[in-house]
Amino acid sequence: MEDSPLKKKLESCAEMEMKPTAWSISHRGGGTLQFPEETYESIMAGTRMGAGIQECDVVFTKDRSLVCRHAQCDLHRTTNILTIPSLNAKCTTPFTPANSTHPATAKCCTSDFTLAELSTLCSKMDGANPAATTPLEYLDGTPKFRTDLYAKTCSPILTLREYIEIVDNLGLKFTPELKTPEVPMPFPPGSDYTQEKYAQHMIDEFKAARIDPNRVYVQSFLYADLLYWLKAEPAFAKQAVLLDESADFGPMEDSVANLTRYAKDGVKIIAPPLPYLVTGDAKGEIVPSAYATRAKEVGLDIITWSLERDGWLAGGSDGAYYYATIGNVTSNEGDVFRLLHTLAQDVGVIGVFSDWSSTTTYYANCFGLVH
Known part of the structure; x- marks a missing residue:
């Protein structure tokens, strides 16, 4: 300053x-x-x-x-939901990998799931990797000015x-x-x-x-x-x-x-x-x-x-x-x-x-x- x-x-x-x-x-x-x-x-x-x-x-x-x-349809950015096949399949838009012409896509809303289903999820830092070809790669999108250092444990919704x-x-x-x-x-x-x-x-x-x-x-x-x-x-x-x-x-x-x-x-x-x-x-x-x-x-x-x-x-x-x-x-x-x-x-x-x-x-x- x-x-x-x-x-x-x-x-x-x-x-x-x-x-x-x-x-x-x-x-x-x-x-x-x-x-x-x-x-x-x-x-x-x-x-x-x-x-x-x-x-x-x-x-x-x-x-x-x-x-x-933070939003009704942010689960794909803020939780591990895409890595759970049975829940990914229930998303409004299940994970689709990136290809040469389109970025990776997903859209998972709280209204797609019961509270019991959401209780099995772990929260993550908000972010997504549009170049991902797998769900795990998609979750690896935390902005560089934040950190994943303290996001290693499972924090429930x-x-x-x-x-x-x-x-x-x-x-x-x-x-x-x-x-x-x-x-x-x-x-x-x-x-x-x-x-x-x-x-x-x-x-x-x-x-x-x-x-x-x-x-x-x-x-x-x-x-x-x-x-x-x-x-x-x-x-x-x-x-x-x-x-x-x-x-x-x-x-x-x-x-x-x-x-x-x-x-x-x-x-x-x-x-x-x-x-x-x-x-x-x-x-x-x-x-x-x-x-x-x-x-x-x-x-x-x-x-x-x-x-x-x-x-x-x-x-x-x-x-x-x-x-x-x-x-x-x-x-x-x-x-x-x-x-x-x-x-x-x-x-x-x-x-x-x-x-x-x-x-x-x-x-x-x-x-x-x-x-």
Whole structure:
């Protein structure tokens, strides 16, 4: 990091006793640079690094159990399922090897399997090798900025109930994300398991565990889910988070304009990705975007995602996705703290999701954002 008052301040906190903080939010557990995501190991790593809020991405199985996976159809990337012939055969798209004209393909969804079948799987680091000619080769696709060093043991898929028990025992807060289904709803066709029943199912798991709604930040990308919770579960909707990636599919101006409607409808917290909130100016500084400014104007609290999800800032990525709008003013890993500084002091975010929770925890402790 280049010499600056920010660097001097951060250095002054090196011997500080770091405390857990809700400003530091785990992404997929918070330890996913080194541990398979959505696992007990990742949760414990993120917790040891001070994450005060723990995430579970919620999806449903064939027999309508709720489990933690980042996407309904990511089993072929995040587990060993392709190496088990009887389960590979049940995948939406079983493994097909690469050839001279096509990459290797596979698509395995939690809705393809019962909970009992999923309980036999081992989690792995997220990744796939498109040049693979065998299932084992396909699984060998971990990005180079992560590691397989701590992924050698079998980490089972967590159910939502197990996640709730783990996080409750740790005394932390929860942020379950209702993942938008990748199969038609209701599921299966002709059944009564509608999108609304799925949204209610997730809430009911917290009620059954007698979790105080004030400890829960329910999330969804699907606006209809937020509207349902606002009507049916107002206690949980007080901290409901609308995940917003709409500008990935349309003009940013439209996304900025929509913020007024969200606030009027009763949404309290908006959560866009990092690049929506910041930009680089002519002086090389990281400054708030028009989106960030408007969100505050209409009274929305802001959470953002996901720090350290992409590769190295100094690796020639020009910011990749998560740092795309500041790629022209960043050049080394210390610039992550410049980004956090703008998010905290100028944008005023109330929390940051991170794949390695120690970074956000350190900043939050150093600047008195422990809550």
